[in-house]
Amino acid sequence: MSKLTTLAESVASIPSGSHVALSGFATARCSMAFAHEVIRQGIQRLTVSQCVAGIDADILVGAGAVEQVINGGGSRGRSGQHQCLCRAIEQGTLVSEELSSLSMTFRYLAGSLGLPFIPIRSLNGSDILKRLREIDPPVASTMKDPFTGEDWLLLKPLLPDVSVVQVQAADEDGNAWILGPRWDNEEQAKASSRVIVITERLVSNETIRREPDRTRIPGFRVSHVVHLPFSAHPSSVYQVYDFDRQHIKLYAEASRTPEGFKDYLDRYVLGVREHWEYLEKVGGMKYLSRLMADPVLGY
Amino acid sequence: MTSEIEYSSFELMAVAGARELKDGEIVGVGLGLPVVSSFLAKRTHAPNITILLELGVVDPQPIELGVDGLSDPRIWYRATVHTSFADMLGSVLHKGLVDVGFLGGLEVDAYGNLNTTLLGDPRGKFRRFTGSGGGNDIASCARRTVITIRHESRKLSEAVSFLTSPGYLGGGEQRARLGLPGGPARVITDKAVFGFDPHSKRMCLESIHPNTTLEDVLSNMGFKPVIPAELPVTEPPTAEQVRLIREEIDPQKVYAGG
Numbered sequence: 024m025s026k027l028t029t030l031a032e033s034v035a036s037i038p039s040g041s042h043v044a045l046s047g048f049a050t051a052r053c054s055m056a057f058a059h060e061v062i063r064q065g066i067q068r069l070t071v072s073q074c075v076a077g078i079d080a081d082i083l084v085g086a087g088a089v090e091q092v093i094n095g096g097g098s099r100g101r102s103g104q105h106q107c108l109c110r111a112i113e114q115g116t117l118v119s120e121e122l123s124s125l126s127m128t129f130r131y132l133a134g135s136l137g138l139p140f141i142p143i144r145s146l147n148g149s150d151i152l153k154r155l156r157e158i159d160p161p162v163a164s165t166m167k168d169p170f171t172g173e174d175w176l177l178l179k180p181l182l183p184d185v186s187v188v189q190v191q192a193a194d195e196d197g198n199a200w201i202l203g204p205r206w207d208n209e210e211q212a213k214a215s216s217r218v219i220v221i222t223e224r225l226v227s228n229e230t231i232r233r234e235p236d237r238t239r240i241p242g243f244r245v246s247h248v249v250h251l252p253f254s255a256h257p258s259s260v261y262q263v264y265d266f267d268r269q270h271i272k273l274y275a276e277a278s279r280t281p282e283g284f285k286d287y288l289d290r291y292v293l294g295v296r297e298h299w300e301y302l303e304k305v306g307g308m309k310y311l312s313r314l315m316a317d318p319v320l321g322y
Numbered sequence: 323m324t325s326e327i328e329y330s331s332f333e334l335m336a337v338a339g340a341r342e343l344k345d346g347e348i349v350g351v352g353l354g355l356p357v358v359s360s361f362l363a364k365r366t367h368a369p370n371i372t373i374l375l376e377l378g379v380v381d382p383q384p385i386e387l388g389v390d391g392l393s394d395p396r397i398w399y400r401a402t403v404h405t406s407f408a409d410m411l412g413s414v415l416h417k418g419l420v421d422v423g424f425l426g427g428l429e430v431d432a433y434g435n436l437n438t439t440l441l442g443d444p445r446g447k448f449r450r451f452t453g454s455g456g457g458n459d460i461a462s463c464a465r466r467t468v469i470t471i472r473h474e475s476r477k478l479s480e481a482v483s484f485l486t487s488p489g490y491l492g493g494g495e496q497r498a499r500l501g502l503p504g505g506p507a508r509v510i511t512d513k514a515v516f517g518f519d520p521h522s523k524r525m526c527l528e529s530i531h532p533n534t535t536l537e538d539v540l541s542n543m544g545f546k547p548v549i550p551a552e553l554p555v556t557e558p559p560t561a562e563q564v565r566l567i568r569e570e571i572d573p574q575k576v577y578a579g580g
Contacts, residue, residue, distance in 0.1 A: 123454035
């Protein structure tokens with residue numbers, strides 16, 4: 024069954040107050056076009072979960088669309104901190120439930136398996152755990168291993184309402200290929216009630232069936248498929264395009280202050296009607312074509 | 323050993339980091355200096371180490387080190403496996419198979435506890451930074467960790483503002499009592515190399531870098547480490563190690579700059 028739709032329609036399926044899981048990592052495969060559309064539609068009070076925060080979460084937080092983030096921390100790497108996220112946490116305007124990469128993955132994994140909780144060795148003895156224990160209703164607890172008597176920390180599963188997965192290729196049914204490292208993408212998508220697939224390339228069902236080993240997200244979990252080239256720009260999509268160093272620098276500069284961020288938002292998000300207009304604004308095909316990946320290098 | 327070659331403090335630290343790796347070990351690598359240390363070890367005394375990047379990359383052989391950390395596809399190049407967090411941090415690290423994990427941070431205290439989260443008062447005014455990422459997981463689950471950090475009083479701090487990743491906690495058996503394996507084995511700064519006292523688990527000076535004095539080391543620390551009776555000089559890099567870093571591992575000077 025074809026689930027092919029527009030970005031606007033897929034975003035409109037998300038009510039304010041939803042728990043949205045994002046598949047981006049720092050500056051790789053971030054759902055930027057999706058985030059822009061969420062901001063344009065004025066969706067509010069989101070809980071955004073993600074293993075390692077990406078620039079998609081940063082822009083959503085900066086635009087005031089997010090009430091709570093659940094993640095394992097994160098930055099843009101050497102190009103600096105997620106300024107909007109950091110500012111909101113410093114000013115106390117954002118609820119931040121913070122874990123680590125593995126503890127986030129384990130919580131999604133427990134969610135994907137339908138388990139009530141998952142034991143983990145990480146977080147013990149840390150201030151991260153101290154903070155988690157203050158959350159009500161609880162997300163962390165302990166129990167004795169019934170087999171060995173050893174004490175274990177337990178974490179509650181994460182069960183997002185919807186997972187937004189940014190992929191290289193998918194068919195109309197939502198069967199999706201993820202190329203390159205996949206961080207928490209599969210566990211996250213499978214923990215969620217449904218999945219929105221945003222794909223760089225729309226391929227035929229024949230193509231999917233020729234190489235089913237590549238399929239990471241099965242179509243039956245997917246509610247919407249959006250075909251949108253450069254929808255992760257300025258982050259990278261392995262084997263499709265490199266990250267846009269120049270535009271990330273521009274965003275980094277802008278997001279240093281709330282005023283600069285607002286100008287960025289006005290120009291690149293609220294000042295355009297849709298993704299294609301954004302692509303024109305950042306430089307159009309002539310500019311973007313320089314980012315296209317080399318098939319051997321993947322970037 | 324007489325050595326007339328010139329090297330930067332970054333190169334000295336990278337070589338000291340490489341020296342911590344034994345051939346055949348499984349190494350969890352974060353961003354920055356550990357990348358250079360690991361690739362250097364692999365090209366010299368430890369050709370059979372397996373390098374893991376937490377987001378799901380096994381044994382990459384990059385031809386450019388990339389500029390944006392782990393999420394930069396440059397560092398994934400020529401990997402043998404593309405996989406996931408659940409695999410790298412779960413079925414390798416959590417299962418107990420990672421021999422060495424590299425860590426860095428904003429602050430480290432006398433017991434090797436690391437802060438990568440915030441500076442200031444966590445309940446009041448603070449400046450927010452990266453948080454854990456895989457740092458806490460590596461600190462909690464690796465067989466041993468190597469910490470690299472700049473040698474400044476505010477970074478080598480008596481108490482960390484926020485304990486993101488556990489070292490030996492309050493010292494002694496505190497870490498072991500929580501069921502955590504391993505712990506920090508070395509701290510490498512741009513002035514010295516430290517280990518940990520086997521009983522108190524307090525940081526213990528092991529060697530001082532060439533052209534540095536004990537006074538310089540101690541006056542730039544926020545706590546007093548254990549000082550052994552005999553204090554050797556850190557072995558400087560060889561000409562070949564420096565050449566490998568400059569010409570083959572980081573020719574674009576992505577990391578060597580800072």
